[in-house]
Amino acid sequence: MTLTQQIITIAVCALGTMATRFLPFLIFSGSKPTPPFIKYLGQALPAAVFGMLVVYCLKDVDFLAAPHGLPEMLAIALTVALHLWRRQMLLSIAGGTVCYMLLVQLIFH
Amino acid sequence: MQQTDAAGSGVIRRAFRAAFPFTIPIFAGFFFLGLTYGVYMHVAGFSFWYPMLMALTIFGGSLEFIAANMLLAPFAPLSALLIALLVQARHLFYGIAMLDKFRGLGWKKIYLIFGMCDETFSINYTAAIPPNVDRGWFMFFVTLLNQMYWVGSAALGGMLGSLISFNTNGLEFCMTAMFVVIFLEQFLQEKQHITAYIGLAATAVSLAVFGADNFMLPAMAAILLLVTGFKKPIAKAGDFA
Structure with a gap:
């Protein structure tokens, strides 16, 4: 070109x-x-668009092969729990991300 | 005159201070993804000008990665335009949601529309802007900061190239976490949850049926169809004007 x-x-x-x-x-x-x-x-x-974007973020996760999206689901569950508890956007995002990093680096690698 | 200037800059400073915290998670995500994009371009043989200028003008992450491959393939402008329209079609929904929020913002409106990527739209749509903060400037700074993070990181990645070694496996999840939080915020604020479920289900089914490369347009069509078909119960449950 x-x-x-x-x-x-x-x-x-x-x-x-x-x-x-x-x-x-x-x-x-x-x-x-x-x-x-x-x-x-x-x-x-x-609301529909934000649901769409959540699924969009997970598009490359292979739920059929191990670990079956487990780290993603666990980290999302923690993010949701943190947010329902404190409703502090930064805390929920940081908590979920750190949880995910620990999971993929230490347990599911 | 001096007084109005001082008041004006006070308004701008206050809006900047209110906007900045909302952009911190996006900084983390964009810094990581932008660096990755810059390194990707570097490895493909392009100077840092390419990722920087592409980040500035296209300003849409997924399409920029695709555009990198276009530059390595034979020249095909028409198919490039078609791919761009298909990949970016979801922005049509953002515009429809922002029609009233951007009304009457003058010159800022042009930039707000230009810079309306997924993350910026999500913040600007959901953020509870304090009543003493100017909405136009608030959204302007969210948009500007996010674009600066993206352009700066893409340029940096392009300059440093493969010198950077990533020890940040999993950091990209902060974008997913951000969209989860934004989805949840919207869910908690709304009286009806039909549309939230429609968005999740229609996209998930579409992804399962059409695969990761082709699911967005069918997902959007399904959302539009379902939201239209269930207009009566949605509008009633949601108390829409």
Whole structure:
């Protein structure tokens, strides 16, 4: 690939990304009020999207082979327990991450 | 004039101080992933300018790794555009959720949309911004800090290359933990849980059926379909306006 072709490839990737980020605002953000159904989606989608992102993070975990996603499930359980207990975002994330690192470095390696 | 300047910079400082703590877990995750990406590019034979500028302009982790492979393959701009649109399609949902939150923010809105990656969207959507903090500046700093972490780490990884040896096995889990916490926060705050279950189940089933490389679009379609089909009970249980 020449330098120009590389620049075009990178620009096209940036353009595709920006299209998906800007499109809803270009369509619905004018002077007209947002259509009721889109407003409904804006309220209903986030919880579904966060569920989707959690599963997305686990996409490369192989549940069929040992250790069957056990370190991930244990660390997630601890993260949830910490968060229900203290409801401190940083504490829950740090606790879950340290737990996962210990599990994969010391037990499931 | 001086007084309004002082008040203005006070508003900005306060927003920065409120925003920074929310970005700390993202710093940990982006530092690790960004370094990895930079090293990956270095090993593929690119100078640090490539990961740095790609992190700056594309600013979407998974696509940047894919773009690295595109640069090593024959020139195919149209298929590159198609892949970019497919990989990034989930951002359409973020925009729909942010339509009202970004309203009336002037020039900041352009940057907020430009920098709306998964992590930044999640923080900006769920963070309980204190009432005395300017929302626009708060979201601006969350977005800016996150992008700086990512671009800086990608550049650093590209410069240091394989000099770095990772003794941080498992650190990447902080991103998963962050999304778990954000999911849980949203779950605790909402009156209805139908959509949360739809998101988990539709994506999990889609992943099992279509595999790790092709599950996101079917998952999004299923979510859209189910959320539309169950609009009545969801809107009623959730007390949506």
